[in-house]
Amino acid sequence: KQEVTQIPAALSVPEGENLVLNCSFTDSAIYNLQWFRQDPGKGLTSLLLIQSSQREQTSGRLNASLDKSSGRSTLYIAASQPGDSATYLCAVKTSGSRLTFGEGTQLTVNP
């Protein structure tokens, strides 16, 4: 059974700092890995999707890497801003269309 773990569970940083969120998964037989953002009481916003054959994806200040063999992914956020405060979830896609989610990292960027 696929299990996804995210570390840390919570993170508080001052504005402008670069930061890294970690995600690990137990079964490397994945189709892709996706990072989402969730604001309090809201649904999910997809940030980046990395196919199993890819090593990384970039969008603006965000960079996600994938090491499938070791079962790890990182989300790098450059020059963090207060508007980045949210919960970040990673999810892996295994059989069919199923996604398995991690517990999330709650990020607070302090002005």
Place this chain on the structure above:
Amino acid sequence: GAVVSQHPSRVICKSGTSVKIECRSLDFQATTMFWYRQFPKQSLMLMATSNEGSKATYEQGVEKDKFLINHASLTLSTLTVTSAHPEDSSFYICSAVRPGLAGGVTDTQYFGPGTRLTVL
């Protein structure tokens, strides 16, 4: 990007009543939709897979008679929480799968904004 809506966004009901939540894919047809449940400060837990024209597939531990799912069309799936109790209070999120050109590997899930259910 693709849009998935949920209605209502928030519902408060008395214990013992039934509540229906709708999930619609607004600009694509989805043969598969998923229903998730999320408790405060926890991740999304998959409840069931909703397949258009056939019975839903429920995850282990999810009562199918408690959480009725109907996927009557390619753009609409409904989740009915029957005889709701306070422990059913949660955030329910649906997603709709837009098929990719290369089958399951390339399809994409789009998430609805969620429905906050509070059972008094």
